[in-house]
Amino acid sequence: MAIDIQLFEQGVCRENTGCVKWDRRENVFGKADVIPMWIADMDFAAPACVTDAIIARTNQGAFGYCSEDPADKQAVIDWMKTRHGVELAADDILFSPGVIDSMVTAIGALGAEGDSIAMFTPVYGPFYGSTKKNNMVIKGCPMIQDGSRWSMDLNALEEIFKEGTKLLLLCNPHNPVGRIWTRDELEALVKLTRKYGVTIISDEIHADLEMPGYKNTSILNIDPDAIVFISATKTFNLAALKHSSVLIKNEEIREKVKAEFARRGNGGINMFGRLAQTAAYQGGAEWLDALLEYIAGTRDAAVEFLKKELPKVQVAELQGTYLMWLDFRYLGMEHEELKKLMIEKASVGFSSGTDFGELGQGFMRMNIATPRKNVMQALKQLKEALG
Ligand SMILES: Cc1ncc(COP(=O)(O)O)c(C=O)c1O
Incomplete structure (x- = not known):
């Protein structure tokens, strides 16, 4: 319809x-x-597919603890495949209440106090906050503005990497400058992160919000060792339902992130968040x-x-x-x-x-x-x- x-x-x-x-x-x-x-x-x-799923569960009336269902991960797998050309296995997906919770946890899993984290600036405020919460040092890499178009300054980034920075927070697409990075830009970026042994943590919460004529490239399609955050909350207006997904193909990195989630005590699933995300990916x-x-x-x-x-x-x-x-x-x-x-x-x-x-x-x-x-x-x- x-x-x-x-x-x-x-x-x-x-x-x-x-x-x-x-x-x-x-x-x-x-x-x-x-x-x-x-x-x-x-x-x-x-x-409507989201509200229908929520109403159906509301009518049932029991709101006790819930766990995930295989259909939830399958919905993420299918969405990422058809919409973004990313191949995932169920084990690559972890659920978490929100992207920023995941970011704070992933940074904590991979870095230590005093380490530095690179990011292209200006950027969504919680990128700074997530770094500070882990007592790490922000290494802002100012973007280049050319009229209405903003781009990454890879020369400046390389200088940051030379000083020993091992983590990069990527906003893909970039909030606030509205950029969808081209595949070429991301490939050049990954060439650099590989050269310096830097891990990319990519916030792809806006990835579905592509304007006509633009196609977002998930960093996972270039760097399978990256950590990626996605969520149906931004795409389908579900932010208060607090549910998102962390995508990690690299098993060693995934185990570290899982252990950090457990250590920080973030657990459990919001039943309505889970239902809404699955319904949105399946029918939205x-x-x-x-x-x-x-x-x-x-x-x-x-x-x-x-x-x-x-x-x-x-x-x-x-x-x-x-x-x-x-x-x-x-x-x-x-x-x-x-x-x-x-x-x-x-x-x-x-x-x-x-x-x-x-x-x-x-x-x-x-x-x-x-x-x-x-x-x-x-x-x-x-x-x-x-x-
Ligand atoms: C780039 C980016 N990441 C994360 C978030 C927030 O995500 P969550 O509500 O899942 O923590 C936003 C919200 O505006 C955002 O723009």
Whole structure:
């Protein structure tokens, strides 16, 4: 059955549901009526196959401890094969509540206190936090900006590796600059990590969110020794159900990560998270294709508006994710002043660029996974605020 685009045009009202994005605006922005375009979830209902699975279990009524079912891993195997061309065996998959929990644990499994970890910056804030939680040292490798396109600086990365760094946190696709790395870029990266004996920990939570014309390459298709995190939560709007998968083909590395999960006491499975993920992977492909088309349309409308009305705002080319990275540095404002302008004058709640590190000064991240009318209204308010 074709997906009705009205599902995305109308979205769902999430106010007064304890929803972080809408109901915590006063706490986060000091203003309860900003248009919320920050935290990375969507104002759309998950596919019907997911809600049906949850309702069926709810009607049964027993919510005792649950374990995984072989169908859960098979759903991951099939999804990764058909959507991303990754071949997995059931043993390669571990379930965990969330990608960031997994990242903290995997770093702890492979590194020791005082070790350093490389990452391309600016990057999703918890990359820094996961490193610090393990008492390790952040080695930021600033990306190169060429107009609307951002790329890896492999020369700078090599200098970091020469100093002895043995772990690299990769964001694939990259949040916040919206890059889907090309296969060539990833191959060049892996050539370098192999040369210096560096292990790649790749966060692929946004991998399904590919804009038309772009295909994400899982690092596992280039480096079978990498650790990869995926999740249906970002793709199908299930973040509060807390369930994700860690993919590790290398047995020795997998055993270390498993032991670290056990040592940290992270165990058990969220029954609804498990059911939702399996249902989404088994039956959500058509919904996802319709979502991606809708988001690409919103991106195009936003880019056109900005080009015409605010041509000095530099917009990073959105290839993957639903998060647009906007460069306001032409205004020459202090970052705090820029933040204030966005909230108080434009009444828009963007993610502040500095949530992604110091290099985010002068930038804002705009989440466009909301009905298009909200995005266009936010841009209109932005234009009025910037005069
Ligand atoms: C790159 C990236 N990794 C991880 C997460 C969060 O994942 P989880 O909720 O599974 O910890 C996000 C959420 O925005 C993200 O953008």
